[in-house]
Amino acid sequence: MTAPVAPTAHPPGLAVEGVxxxxxxxxxxxxxxxxxxxxEVTVVVGPNGCGKSTLLRVLGRLVTPDAGCAxxxxxxxxxxxxxxxxxxxxxxxxxxxxxxxxxxxELVSRGRDPHRRWYDxxxxxxERVVLDCLEVTGMSAFGNRGLDxxxxxxxxxxxxxxxxxQDTRMLLLDEPTTxxxxxxxxDVLGLVRRLNEERGLTVVMVLHDLTxxxxxADRIVAMRAGRVVADGPPDEVVTTQVLREVFDLESEVVxxxxxxxxxVVPLGRAAPEGEPAVGGAHxxxxx
Amino acid sequence: MTPSVKHPGASSGRAPSVxxxxxxxxxxxxxxxxxxxxxxxxxxxxxxxLAALVVATVAVGTGEFFLxxxxxxxxxGGAGTRREDVVVWQVRLPRVLLGLVAGVALGLSGAVVxxxxxxxxxxxxxxxxxxxxxxxxxxxxxxxxxxxVGGVLRGLGVPLASCVGGLLxxxxxxxxxxxxxxxxxxxxVLVGIGVSALLGSLVSxxxxxxxxxxxxxxxxWLTGTLNGRSWHELWVVxxxxxxxxxxxxxxxxxxxxxxxxxxxxxGLGVRVSAAxxxxxxVAVALASVTTAMLGPIAFVALVCPHLARLACGGSRAPLAVxxxxxxxxxxxxxxAARVLVPTVQVPVGAVTALVGAPFLxxxxxxxxxxxxx
Numbered sequence: 001m002t003a004p005v006a007p008t009a010h011p012p013g014l015a016v017e018g019v020x021x022x023x024x025x026x027x028x029x030x031x032x033x034x035x036x037x038x039x040e041v042t043v044v045v046g047p048n049g050c051g052k053s054t055l056l057r058v059l060g061r062l063v064t065p066d067a068g069c070a071x072x073x074x075x076x077x078x079x080x081x082x083x084x085x086x087x088x089x090x091x092x093x094x095x096x097x098x099x100x101x102x103x104x105x106e107l108v109s110r111g112r113d114p115h116r117r118w119y120d121x122x123x124x125x126x127e128r129v130v131l132d133c134l135e136v137t138g139m140s141a142f143g144n145r146g147l148d149x150x151x152x153x154x155x156x157x158x159x160x161x162x163x164x165x166q167d168t169r170m171l172l173l174d175e176p177t178t179x180x181x182x183x184x185x186x187d188v189l190g191l192v193r194r195l196n197e198e199r200g201l202t203v204v205m206v207l208h209d210l211t212x213x214x215x216x217a218d219r220i221v222a223m224r225a226g227r228v229v230a231d232g233p234p235d236e237v238v239t240t241q242v243l244r245e246v247f248d249l250e251s252e253v254v255x256x257x258x259x260x261x262x263x264v265v266p267l268g269r270a271a272p273e274g275e276p277a278v279g280g281a282h283x284x285x286x287x
Numbered sequence: 288m289t290p291s292v293k294h295p296g297a298s299s300g301r302a303p304s305v306x307x308x309x310x311x312x313x314x315x316x317x318x319x320x321x322x323x324x325x326x327x328x329x330x331x332x333x334x335x336x337l338a339a340l341v342v343a344t345v346a347v348g349t350g351e352f353f354l355x356x357x358x359x360x361x362x363x364g365g366a367g368t369r370r371e372d373v374v375v376w377q378v379r380l381p382r383v384l385l386g387l388v389a390g391v392a393l394g395l396s397g398a399v400v401x402x403x404x405x406x407x408x409x410x411x412x413x414x415x416x417x418x419x420x421x422x423x424x425x426x427x428x429x430x431x432x433x434x435x436v437g438g439v440l441r442g443l444g445v446p447l448a449s450c451v452g453g454l455l456x457x458x459x460x461x462x463x464x465x466x467x468x469x470x471x472x473x474x475x476v477l478v479g480i481g482v483s484a485l486l487g488s489l490v491s492x493x494x495x496x497x498x499x500x501x502x503x504x505x506x507x508w509l510t511g512t513l514n515g516r517s518w519h520e521l522w523v524v525x526x527x528x529x530x531x532x533x534x535x536x537x538x539x540x541x542x543x544x545x546x547x548x549x550x551x552x553x554g555l556g557v558r559v560s561a562a563x564x565x566x567x568x569v570a571v572a573l574a575s576v577t578t579a580m581l582g583p584i585a586f587v588a589l590v591c592p593h594l595a596r597l598a599c600g601g602s603r604a605p606l607a608v609x610x611x612x613x614x615x616x617x618x619x620x621x622x623a624a625r626v627l628v629p630t631v632q633v634p635v636g637a638v639t640a641l642v643g644a645p646f647l648x649x650x651x652x653x654x655x656x657x658x659x660x
Contacts, residue, residue: 062550086556093550099405102602105309113544114556118537122314122323134309143309166555 013038013202014059014089014170018068021054021226029054029065029226038169041196041203043213046223047247052206053094053174055223059204060091060172072170086114090163091172094206095179098147104158105143108133111165129165137161137191153184157191164195171195173205177212185209189216214238214262222246238262244270328605331598335608339615343387346622347379382513385521386621386635387614389581392528392573394613395535397588398595398604399570402542403563404475407650410589411457411574414479417585418486419456420578421509423448425490428505429497445508446523446579453575456486457567511582511636513621520580527576531569538565539606546603584636586643587613593650616642 014036021029029051036042036059044052057063059070061077069076077085090111098107111133112126134140137157147155156176163171173192177185193216195201207213213220213234220237222230224246230237243249243264250267313324341356347363348354352374354362361367362375397410404414411417427444460482464475490509494502541562544552553559574588591612592604598612599605617635620642624633 057550060554062553082553082558083556086554091550091554093548093554096548096551097405099546099602100407101596101600105311106602107547109311110544110547110555116540118540119320121321122312122316123321124316126321127311127314130311131309140309143311163554 012073014204015071015074016055016058016068017071019055019058019065019070020067021051021058021063021065027226029058031055031068031226031228034221034228034231036202036204037219038202039196039200040218041193041205041216042219042221043217044204044206044221044223045208045210045213045246046229050223050246051226052223054226056091056172056174056204056206057093060089061085062091062093083114086166086168088168089170089172090166090168092159092163092174092176094174096159100148102147103144104139104147104150104161105130105134107147107158108139108143108161108165111162111167114166129167133161133164136164136195151184152180153187156180156184156188160188160191169200170202170204173203175206175208177207177209185212192216210238210243210264211256211262214264215259234262238264325599325605328599328608331595332605332608332611335598335611335615339387339390339611339618342615342618342622343383346383346386346618346625347375349622349625350374350379377517381518381521382516382621383618385516385524385580386513386618388521388524388528389577389584390587390612390614390617391610392524392531392577392613393584393587393617394591394595394610395531395606396570396573396577397590397613398592398606398609399535399539399542399566400574400588401592402546402603403566403570405546405548406476407593408476408589408647409479410586411453411570412583412585412589413476413483415456415460415482415486416453416571416574417578417583418483418490419459420449420453420575421490421583422456422486422493423450423452424508424579424582425493425505426452428508429493429501446576449579450572450575453578454568454571456482457571461567508582510634511578511584512632512634513581514632514634516580524576524580527572531573534565534569535606538562538569541566542606543603582634582636584617585640586647587616587639590643590646591616593646 016031016034018033019029019031020027028049034055044055046052054063058065059077061070061082064078069078071077072080072085072088077089108130109122109126112129115126116122131140134143137160139154139157139161142150142154142158147158150158160171160173160176163173171192176188176192180188189212192203192205196203215234217234219232220230220234221228222237222242229246230242238253240251240253243251243253248270250270252265252267254263254265255261256263313326315322315324344356344359348356348359352370354371354375358371359375362371363380367375393411400411400414401407401409424445427448431444460475460479463482464478467474467478494505497505541552541557544555544557545559545562545566547555549559552562577584591609594612594616595604595608596602599608616639620638621635624635624638627633
């Protein structure tokens with residue numbers, strides 16, 4: 001570790017230092033040092049069970065690590081009051097569920113909970129922010145609909161609107177596109193990108209689709225077996241060698257002429273033994 | 288940092304501003320104070336409170352010695368004859384008031400448990416509270432002995448033991464559900480049914496090993512009734528309720544985020560373990576003290592939150608409405624039992640079960656649809 005752990009040494013944003021998470025005897029997350037800089041869209045990728053969700057949950061204070069800590073602008077989140085964390089950072093866990101009969105507006109209003117006081121339950125600010133979040137997510141027309149009447153993509157946008165209503169600088173999303181068809185995936189990721197560009201929102205999200213990751217990320221963090229394997233801009237991380245190392249995937253990485261971004265053509269499972277060493281030219285390898 | 292290539296989705300996705308505009312709840316705002324104004328909830332609350340008071344007044348007047356509601360109010364105002372005073376003040380009023388307060392306790396407890404467990408079928412009955420309280424109470428009745436000292440112990444011990452029993456049983460249910468990775472959804476209910484069956488057999492065993500006299504006394508307790516209840520029982524329930532109410536008034540703000548699940552609630556800044564702990568302890572205390580004083584009263588805690596939600600709309604039962612509905616339901620059931628079968632003392636628990644069981648079945652059929660995400 002090169003950076004000292006003193007609070008002032010950290011640039012604004014999120015970081016983890018020496019984080020270890022164990023479930024029983026199994027170590028599911030072991031990250032020495034990772035910084036997520038402000039203003040970027042970072043996408044975390046990796047095979048099932050690689051600890052990417054756990055990493056996000058540590059950052060969002062849903063999981064307390066067995067060792068180390070997550071830092072928010074240099075302060076350990078575990079030492080911050082829960083409410084202060086919720087005003088600085090919104091996290092949307094994977095597959096959230098709402099009670100039957102809840103309307104979109106009711107759900108989005110919950111995002112104001114960290115700002116409420118017992119004597120100040122529904123201020124003008126609350127109202128303004130909720131309307132704005134419905135507007136920006138394109139959900140204004142659905143505000144009074146029940147969540148159970150919506151399509152998967154609309155529902156996901158409603159949940160994102162709730163997280164936005166927390167009015168935070170950072171947004172953590174755990175697999176926001178799971179179960180969505182391709183158009184709805186584009187909707188949701190386009191929305192996230194736009195929020196980043198227009199509002200300077202720092203975004204960290206877990207995605208499964210590598211082509212989508214390459215397309216929407218400023219930076220990709222690739223994980224395997226609880227460790228960060230590669231960390232850098234898409235052009236450095238989305239390479240045949242890194243994908244083989246991370247996923248055991250044989251693939252061809254091509255530049256898509258329409259988007260100008262990288263696209264992954266998966267070919268098959270790589271032979272587990274005797275794989276070639278990954279060269280330094282392909283991404284900053286943290287291993 | 289921003290890539291040179293424009294992200295294709297970045298500019299699309301904003302829906303055109305057509306269609307109906309959102310109607311957000313109206314607000315009451317005075318200076319720095321603000322609250323959501325829910326006229327329907329207030330109307331339902333007033334109507335149910337009024338109904339509960341009317342039923343209670345009628346109930347005080349109803350019996351072998353009949354008094355009209357107007358006369359009841361006069362007697363309460365101090366204008367009664369000696370006989371009227373005895374009937375109203377010593378016999379019927381404590382019983383009716385106990386019905387009201389116990390109903391409030393059950394209604395509140397049910398609403399809290401249902402929201403925290405995120406399960407429309409959860410209630411203290413189904414989470415083992417009632418079975419645990421039964422074991423506690425029956426154990427003290429049957430093992431407490433018949434001598435005068437044992438009798439005193441019994442008087443103090445039954446409520447205490449059933450409270451502790453209810454708390455332990457519900458802790459056991461949640462602990463097992465958590466170990467089994469089924470802490471939400473139907474998990475706790477299924478575990479609760481299992482634990483309740485186990486505790487039920489324990490009650491049977493205690494009853495069989497007891498002498499006939501004590502077994503009969505235990506059985507009377509197990510029927511769940513307001514018969515013969517007096518000021519003593521009322522004050523115990525009032526004491527517990529008045530301790531629980533302020534705690535609930537503070538903790539209830541956590542119910543709305545908790546209804547979205549543990550992770551989302553934590554993300555919204557709720558200290559989940561503390562909040563859930565406080566809320567469940569209060570819910571279990573309310574249900575246990577009621578069970579201790581009246582015996583098991585089936586279904587009131589299960590039904591009231593649903594009725595409250597149906598009456599007020601929205602996705603969550605308002606606590607106050609659920610509580611008042613509990614009072615109304617319990618008082619009305621007791622009155623119905625006395626009016627419909629005047630010759631026998633029908634326990635109120637039998638009436639609530641008669642109403643509640645079909646409701647539970649209807650609920651099971653109704654909730655067997657895909658849960659919303």
